Amino acid sequence: MTKQTEGIIIGLIAGFYDVQTKDQVVRTRARGLFRKTKMKPVVGDRVKIQIDEQGTSYLVEVLPRTNLIGRPALANVDHVLLVMSAVEPDFSLQLLDRYLTFFSWQKVAVSIYLSKSDLIDANRFNEISKSLAYYVKIGYPVYYKWEDLAAKLPLAITSAQIWTLAGQSGAGKSTLINHLKKDLKQKTGAISTSLNRGKHTTRTVQLFKLGEGFLADTPGFSALDFTPIKINELCNYFVEFKKASAKCKFRGCQHLKEPKCEVKKLVEEKQFLQSRYDDYLLMRSEIENGRIPEYLK
Numbered sequence: 001m002t003k004q005t006e007g008i009i010i011g012l013i014a015g016f017y018d019v020q021t022k023d024q025v026v027r028t029r030a031r032g033l034f035r036k037t038k039m040k041p042v043v044g045d046r047v048k049i050q051i052d053e054q055g056t057s058y059l060v061e062v063l064p065r066t067n068l069i070g071r072p073a074l075a076n077v078d079h080v081l082l083v084m085s086a087v088e089p090d091f092s093l094q095l096l097d098r099y100l101t102f103f104s105w106q107k108v109a110v111s112i113y114l115s116k117s118d119l120i121d122a123n124r125f126n127e128i129s130k131s132l133a134y135y136v137k138i139g140y141p142v143y144y145k146w147e148d149l150a151a152k153l154p155l156a157i158t159s160a161q162i163w164t165l166a167g168q169s170g171a172g173k174s175t176l177i178n179h180l181k182k183d184l185k186q187k188t189g190a191i192s193t194s195l196n197r198g199k200h201t202t203r204t205v206q207l208f209k210l211g212e213g214f215l216a217d218t219p220g221f222s223a224l225d226f227t228p229i230k231i232n233e234l235c236n237y238f239v240e241f242k243k244a245s246a247k248c249k250f251r252g253c254q255h256l257k258e259p260k261c262e263v264k265k266l267v268e269e270k271q272f273l274q275s276r277y278d279d280y281l282l283m284r285s286e287i288e289n290g291r292i293p294e295y296l297k
């Protein structure tokens with residue numbers, strides 16, 4: 001008898017797809033139909049699999065994706081752990097705003113981790129953490145220590161969510177992943193073999209179980225292209241602007257020169273960060289010109 005069940009692709013190995021079902025990992029082959037439709041299954045995909053009488057498993061259907069991001073590609077990302085370095089490369093609010101906007105557009109939640117705070121003095125740290133406190137206020141959790149993150153992550157990853165890392169090249173993504181893996185190994189004793197792969201051996205990504213969901217075991221990505229965002233929708237991806245816009249006089253207010261604009265009012269009252277507003281204008285002009293800065297490519 002043929003059995004059908006559902007699961008999540010957690011890894012690709014030599015043409016096989018490892019699918020985590022409710023109670024086991026099933027190694028499956030994709031049916032020829034995917035070659036015809038060009039819909040190549042990727043890690044993170046929610047899929048239907050069929051197990052035939054001989055016990056051979058086939059991937060028969062890929063369920064609709066919420067998103068497809070990163071290199072290597074990962075589908076259905078729920079949450080990004082955004083690694084921002086305090087220094088080397090220098091901490092940048094503008095870069096932070098670009099990432100947050102991009103992920104908001106992609107319907108991905110974000111938590112922020114500040115790396116390399118051990119390399120800056122107390123004054124600089126106070127400056128950065130003061131800025132980051134604003135981001136906490138608008139809804140983004142911020143972590144300053146990987147130990148704290150390692151302790152809280154298993155509780156934060158709920159209900160089959162898929163988490164991955166992002167951040168500029170050199171920000172400390174690999175370093176963080178390695179810390180998290182070591183910590184997990186110590187706590188759990190056994191961890192899936194996907195954690196033991198050498199660095200840079202393959203360009204594939206694997207998901208490992210963490211909390212009630214999954215964390216991708218590879219550093220994720222650093223490049224973003226937000227130029228496909230529709231210019232009039234950009235303001236929706238600045239979360240606090242979006243909230244405030246209910247009080248703007250005009251529906252669809254772009255918070256530029258419109259009268260009785262709540263967003264501009266809150267910026268003037270310094271309840272919203274001026275730098276957020278400036279970055280909004282900057283990104284608008286970049287979208288308009290279809291350009292992204294060289295360092296984000």
Ligand SMILES: Nc1nc2c(ncn2[C@@H]2O[C@H](COP(=O)(O)OP(=O)(O)OP(=O)(O)O)[C@@H](O)[C@H]2O)c(=O)[nH]1
Nearest residue numbers: 115116117118119168169170171172173174175219
């Ligand atoms: N002192 C200190 N050094 C760090 C920290 N995090 C990362 N580093 C160092 O920063 C450098 C870059 O870190 P990686 O983890 O390789 O950065 P990455 O984000 O994976 O970089 P890419 O692979 O280029 O995307 C390495 O030399 C790390 O040892 C930190 O918290 N403190």
Ligand SMILES: [Zn+2]
Nearest residue numbers: 248253255261
């Ligand atoms: Zn407005």
